[in-house]
Amino acid sequence: DIQMTQSPSTLSASVGDRVTITCRASQSISDWVAWYQQKPGKGPKLLIYQASSLNSGVPFRFSGSGSGTDFTLTISNLQPDDFATYYCQQYDTDFTWTFGQGTKVDLK
Amino acid sequence: EVQLVESGGGLVQPGGSLRLSCAASGFTLKNYWMFWVRQAPGKGLEWVSRLKSDGTTASYADSVRGRFSISRDNAKNTLLLQMNTLRVEDTAVYYCVRGGLGPHWGQGTLVSVSS
Numbered sequence: 001d002i003q004m005t006q007s008p009s010t011l012s013a014s015v016g017d018r019v020t021i022t023c024r025a026s027q028s029i030s031d032w033v034a035w036y037q038q039k040p041g042k043g044p045k046l047l048i049y050q051a052s053s054l055n056s057g058v059p060f061r062f063s064g065s066g067s068g069t070d071f072t073l074t075i076s077n078l079q080p081d082d083f084a085t086y087y088c089q090q091y092d093t094d095f096t097w098t099f100g101q102g103t104k105v106d107l108k
Numbered sequence: 109e110v111q112l113v114e115s116g117g118g119l120v121q122p123g124g125s126l127r128l129s130c131a132a133s134g135f136t137l138k139n140y141w142m143f144w145v146r147q148a149p150g151k152g153l154e155w156v157s158r159l160k161s162d163g164t165t166a167s168y169a170d171s172v173r174g175r176f177s178i179s180r181d182n183a184k185n186t187l188l189l190q191m192n193t194l195r196v197e198d199t200a201v202y203y204c205v206r207g208g209l210g211p212h213w214g215q216g217t218l219v220s221v222s223s
Contacts, residue, residue: 096167099153
């Protein structure tokens with residue numbers, strides 16, 4: 001199985017900050033990476049797919065980058081609604097799906 | 109509009125069985141790889157099972173292999189997950205997910221395994 005190592009596990013930030021979360025895959029997965037936002041009691045919300053494509057309706061302050069093994073989610077100008085937990089996922093169908101451990105973004 | 113609606117969750121005793129359903133609308137289930145993903149209380153996301161679009165190949169996580177079975181009812185455009193010999197550690201919210209360029213998730217159904 002491909003392992004997805006996500007960091008940091010917790011991130012304290014202020015409104016207006018630029019925030020970066022990273023995921024490293026244990027082997028190359030091209031660009032089959034998605035990023036999700038999850039709030040308590042809710043299901044995951046797709047933010048980014050294919051490493052850098054913004055899902056419909058997602059604010060432009062969210063962006064994704066990377067290919068191969070190293071991937072990044074960036075939130076520019078952090079807003080109050082963005083305090084949540086974020087997960088990366090590899091979804092290459094040649095492999096079983098795996099997820100990062102999650103990053104909780106909380107208020108500094 | 110693409111929609112996935114899970115049902116069938118509930119409280120069951122260890123060793124019991126449940127069958128989860130995922131009703132799909134806005135697309136044809138058999139044209140996509142379909143997945144089940146679960147999330148135990150306070151934990152991260154765990155892939156459980158997948159069914160290839162042609163319906164011929166199913167895969168399972170080691171933790172459920174031999175106990176869970178994924179299938180679909182093409183006439184009802186519904187994905188199924190038969191869960192047998194349930195364990196306390198199977199307690200989780202179970203999500204139905206459509207594969208593709210951008211995975212599409214249902215809202216989830218809670219399965220609680222407890223005596």
